[in-house]
Amino acid sequence: MPLPDLGQVADSLQQRIPDLGMELQRLVRSIPPGRVVAYGDLANSLGDSVASRWVATYLLLPDGPVAECSHRVVRSTGELGLYYSGDVTEKAVKLTQEGIMARDGRVDLDQFRCELPATAKPLATLKAWQRDFVVPRAKNVELSDVTTIGGLDVSYHGETGVAVCSCFGADGQKLKYHDVKSLPIRFPYISGYLAFRELPVYLELLAEMQANERLPDVLLVDGNGKLHPRRMGIATMLGALVGIATIGIAKSRLCGTLLHEDLKVGTWGPIVASIDEPHEVLGYALLPHGKTKNPLFISEGYAVGEEAMRSLVDRCFAGHRSPEPIYHADRESRRIASTL
């Protein structure tokens, strides 16, 4: 089946990615003097409490865009939390000037908490997109058809993301070529929403590769596939959008439980959604070598079967923790980003 025009795929995806920073600024500026909200209140207004960590770090930006009112955001316990100036007493003084006294380092949320204005709940919309995403029915890749294995990774320099696709031969050991694409990236990292941060650069990169007939037969993606709270990690979405087989390779655990704690080098240890349902395998933990105690977390992305996934990944190791295509893409993207 022919691939879609990836330039168009990239454009239509970019169209659906909200500007969370602008929305958060609007919310924070709506808090009247003399009132407060919790970090989690803001995250919930954006559509997912998991974003509360990003909310906190955003408000901590030195001389950030909401410096004049970020003192009105405190912890859900009433504790003041941190302040962008680095001096929490400054936060306390500003609140006092507005009539909010902190007792034992806490403000009374029952008394001073205010309602936030309605929003479009952008994160709830993205979550629903993941939940309802229809993965096209496709035939799994045949190992005999695999000539090129690509590895994808992104590095950052400020707001610029540098994506690299490193293409190796079917042996998974010999580099054939690599391609690079840089793009400004505004969507933040929020656990579970990585795809909306990194898909745009990947799609632009793959669009160029498509134009030059340099697309690989399968992609190892730095991140998860099925091993995701909504079974829709970046590897799965990317594969479904471009029509290329993908495998998710993460360096730390996003969700799930290792079925058997004892993990031996080179063996694939099943990861299940919950220990109560040991048959719903979301992915695998794999110790690539004895030098590390941290396994990789590998899961099906798109159009790849269990057997092919194991074969393709296993053949790509060469002494590094990551499979060579990803290791090379990581190293190269980081090198380029550091020169910007």
Next chain:
DNA sequence: GCGACAG
């Protein structure tokens, strides 16, 4: 206090 979440 516990739990703890890709990049």
Next chain:
DNA sequence: ATCTTGTCGC
């Protein structure tokens, strides 16, 4: 992911 000094090991 990035910020960062020294340190352990092949």
